[in-house]
Amino acid sequence: MASRIAMVLNRQTFEYDIHALIRSFIPMAEIKISCGEEMPEGDFDAGFVVTYEETAVGVVYVPAQGEKQSLSGPITGWNDRIRTKNEVKNVVYRLLCQITGRTLPWGDLTGIRPTKIAMHMLEAGKSPEDTAAAMQELYFTSREKAQLAAEIAGRERKLLGLLHTDEGYSLYVGIPFCPSICLYCSFGSHRLDVYQKQVEPYLDTLFGELGFIAGEMGDRPLDTIYIGGGTPTSLTAEQMDRLLAQICRLFPADKVREFTVEAGRPDTITREKLEVLRKNPVSRISINPQTMNQETLDLIGRKHTVEETVSVFRMAREAGFDNINMDLIIGLPGEGKDEVAKTLAAVQELSPDSLTIHSLALKRATRLNLFRDQYEPVSFENSAAIMDMTEQCARQMGLKPYYLYRQKNMAGNFENVGYAREGKEGLYNILIMEEKQSIMAAGSGASTKFVFENGERIERAENVKDLRSYIDRIDEMLMRKKIGIDTYLRRNKDGGLEKEG
Ligand code: SF4
Structure with missing residues (x-):
């Protein structure tokens, strides 16, 4: 797929949203934005020309070679910016699906907090079923993701009710x-x-x-x-x-x-430190393996062993901690389904009270991104099958999804999900995501x-x-x-x- 892309708009409106959508389909694309009505001069592999009119938006895809493709859609009124933005994103998304032959699990949603949308709908009186259906219809969110968002938002709402949010x-x-x-x-x-x-x-x-x-x-x-x-x-x-x-x-x-x-x-935890935490009113700790594969730990620069993770986890249980979270990262270099399955099996054995599954995000400033060339031979794999496997495993462990967020440049365009046993949800995580306090x-x-x-x-x-x-x-x-x-x-x-x- 093209990597140098021109994005031309006749009006500088919603350019970041369109940019984010293109990047969701073509993660490593270099996108140059300009104002105009024609493809600019330059060495581009393809371009998107967006034309806004009073009551419509049109988008034309211009490949370096081959046929142009285009789509347009109505704009019901510029006075409602949120609705107009959704209408524009709908058209761009459908065109990208047409060009690539793919859809995205979260449809045309590019923000990091999709559960906030579900929360708004629930607060407005919609049932979880209607909320999921509306997300599918309005944003082309897949059925699974829409249901997940509605489920999580429902759980969050109950938990937020326990707090002094205002x-x-x-x-x-x-x-x-x-x-x-x-x-x-x-x-x-x-x-x-x-x-x-x-x-x-x-x-x-x-x-x-x-x-x-x-x-x-x-x-x-x-x-x-x-x-x-x-x-x-x-x-x-x-x-x-x-x-x-x-x-x-x-x-x-x-x-x-x-x-x-x-x-x-795990390499920072000692019995003495756990005792210090215990004698103070600390109710929840997080011990993060990220992966249970030693080779990956060495590669990503975490200076601890798999055995250390297991032993400090047991030490924390012995010290009396009854609310322990573990963080895992999916999409680490060199890790595919087998490696993730091995990690999940090891974590299941320990049975933490909550589990947070992160999808690796390639942020610009990270060493992984800066030295990308160096790691080119190592694959970065994340797939719907792997994400499903993590969800199934968490549910088997009696943990339910309770918070979710996405990051920009996330491997495979997935999400981070926190799962927890009932009563062991990380309330602070919900507050960060839902922005209610x-x-x-x-x-x-x-x-x-x-x-x-x-x-x-x-x-x-x-x-x-x-x-x-x-x-x-x-x-x-x-x-x-x-x-x-x-x-x-x-x-x-x-x-x-x-x-x-
Ligand atoms: S990801 Fe950053 S903050 Fe977290 S353990 Fe590694 S170095 Fe520390």
Whole structure:
């Protein structure tokens, strides 16, 4: 399939959505966007010419060789941008299906949160069946994916009902250190051995930021706490103890519905650290194998063994953890159906309380992408059959899907799905995806999210990613946060939420 593609529009409207759709069919395409009505000069393998009119949109596919193909569709009115965007995407999608002879599991949906659409429909009073049918009709979503989205949104709705979504908040704490950097990492984590000296100044700054958040939020209900990163358990047991003590001193940590610590890399977990987590009110941890194939672990730069994963998991159970999540990645280099089956069998044996299946996303900044040439001989495989296998395995383990998101450039255009035993769902994950509650975030690269009007409007206050800048410029970031928090709290007051209590 063509790789250098021209995209020409007579009006610069919905160009990112059309771009994303073309990339969904042709993932590695280089797409050059321009304004006009004709194919531009240049060495292109193909082009798409989009012509908007008052009541219609037309799209012409122009290959370097061979016949042009075209489709058009109605535009019911430019005053409703969302509806118009869907109409345009419908036409582009149908044309791409015609050209490639393929359909996509999520149809013409390009956003990362398809369950939000299902959630809106359920909130508007549709039944799960009608929601799934509407997604198939409106977005060409496959029956399986539409049903999955409706099932998940239904479960999420119930769980969100347990939380103070309007007047409460959740807390995220970032620890941006890892023992080594995985080949596919896009989180901007720092190698602990290289940045060792920054850990203490980082923690001091973080404690200050946490104190600031606690002071500003006062006695608003806190529903969930999530310590992520990086790998929080890269800290020493003593540092972790100090961090958790600080959180417990500042926030009502023993009253929250969920307190998660990403224990992530098995090579960072020790009995002593597990004891520190246990003596604090941590209710959920994540131990992430990613794969149970040693060869792949070595290739992707995770410096732990399969045996270590098994032994720390057992150690965590012995320590009394009854809510352990495991993350797996599908589409890792060199892994196909057999390797994934082996991983699933090993995980099934351990029987975690929740399982998150990630599809590998090739983000631009990851080492895997930067050194792509180097890994060319290794295949990247992900398929509907593999994704089905993971779903079947999770369901066999008694786990049900409870949250889902997609990423751009995802291998095979699939999704990430979290499965859990009833009562063991990661509430914070749902909040991140459905954007139904404000999240105060502390740490470098952490993004505070203010949610207004049941998720209709979102505002963010971002912290810088660079460690040194985070430490040096914390006052500036606190100032930004203060403006955001003041606006958010004022809205709550004006919006009558205070009166409800
Ligand atoms: S463990 Fe996670 S955060 Fe750390 S390097 Fe690997 S992918 Fe990045």
